[in-house]
Amino acid sequence: MSTLPGAPFLERRADGALWLDGVNLQQLAREHGTPLYAYSRNAMVSAASAYQRALAGRPHLLCYAMKANSSLAVLRTFAQLGCGFDIVSAGELARVIAAGGDPAKVVFSGVGKRRDEMRAALQAGVKCFNVESESELRTLSEVAISLGTTAPVSLRVNPDVDAGTHPYISTGLKGNKFGIAHERARAVYAQAARLPGLKVVGIDCHIGSQITDASPYLDALDRLLDLIEQIEADGVPIHHLDLGGGLGITYSDEQPPAADALVGALLARIDARGHGHREVLFEPGRSLVGNAGVLLAEVLVLKPGDGSEGSKNFCIVDAAMNDMVRPAMYEAWMAIEPCQTRGDTPAQAWDVVGPVCESGDWLGRERTLAVREGDVLALLSAGAYGMTMASNYNTRPRAAEVMLDQGQATLIRRREQVQDLFRDEV
Ligand SMILES: *Cc1c(COP(=O)(O)O)cnc(C)c1O
Secondary structure, X not given: OEOOOOOOOEEEOOOOXXXXXXXXXXXXHHHHOOOEEEEEHHHHHHHHHHHHHHHOOOOEEEEEEHHHOOOHHHHHHHHHOOOEEEXXXXXXXXXXXXXXXXXXXXXXXXXXXXHHHHHHHHHHOOOEEEEOOHXXXXXXXXXXXXXXXXXXXXXXXXXXXXXXXXXXXXOOOOOOOOOEEHHHHXXXXXXXXXXXXXXXXXXXXXXXXXXXXXXHHHHHHHHHHHHHHHHHHOOOOOOEEEOOOXXXXXXXXXXXXXXXXXXXXXXXXXXXXXXXXXXXXXXXXXXXXXXHEEEEEEEEEEEOOOOOOOOOOEEEEOOOXXXXXXXXXXXXXXXXXEOEOOOOOOOEEEEEEOOOOOOOOEEEEEEEEOOOOOOEEEEOOOOOOOHHHOOOOOOOOOOEEEEEEOOEEEEEEOOXXXXXXXXXXX
């Protein structure tokens, strides 16, 4: 049994077969077809447990940032563990409710909420709106008054710290569309406290994604605690402190802190500064589901280069950028493993690409693989921002999804049918 990047329930057995959560992935692909997403339920449970262990014994709420993977079966898994949800649209709220999640444990984030979305969230009774602008505060107050209620709010503060991550997934720096500037926060809290349709309940930040170091979190926390002290001195009580999500996972050789270690360090700082009584929220997405998932694809065509300078060997698979956009969008590196190793073919360097008509449609470059046409490959750490970012580009139906649990495989989403794709067209 060899170790593979990041994935705790993934194992390469002695006969060369790749297994996830007690299920042989090659057999799974033959049974359900490809492209196929498969998730280990136990990997998700253990990821959430690490956060919950560290938070035990104090008021807290772990809000799964469901944009990472919003399949109902995934949501249900986290709801059963007592998690709340971080949502960014009324559509996500509807999913939480459909999955049996508790709207009272939902925080509503996002820089552009529509009035109808605010209404839906107020009617469902969400825990908190994470507000990102002064304009949004005024609109939310109006909408709440029109419904004869008050909206619980937290302000998303931009602490202006560099999370040291990809520019597209860094959100806590000044030149960024998210949050309320740190310097403005005190004035905006005073404004929020005066608006009749609002009740201030907390403060939040979210500094980026795929963060592999604790220090930007500690910096952001210190800035938030400074603000809380000032805002409370101004007479506006702050009940909860929400430190967002963003903890990274291992795609190749990253070594992010373990969730319980990170949370432990943050809680120690909170306690040391005399804020230990506060309810603490986290909004992890990627770190709860990323390493739990794989995307399985079949090799359609091997197209070796002629060996001349600059020529490449292409391994064309049936999953593409419409199924997994991270490599095309962020130049993300994701491990690619054969579901069954073979000794009858020499390994060589392949660019693993999809069939979509874009040169940006690639999943991995220069990967040393021993493959033949018809083999099944697994893209690892594909549980986060995979299926939720999938599209129908090239009129490609979206993949099926399967949940794995100690040897049991359950289809949790049927493969989309081509007719589904133009059903709403005239
Ligand atoms: C995306 C997002 C998260 C989750 O980020 P991850 O990197 O997946 O942990 C949390 N909070 C907010 C506001 C987000 O936009």
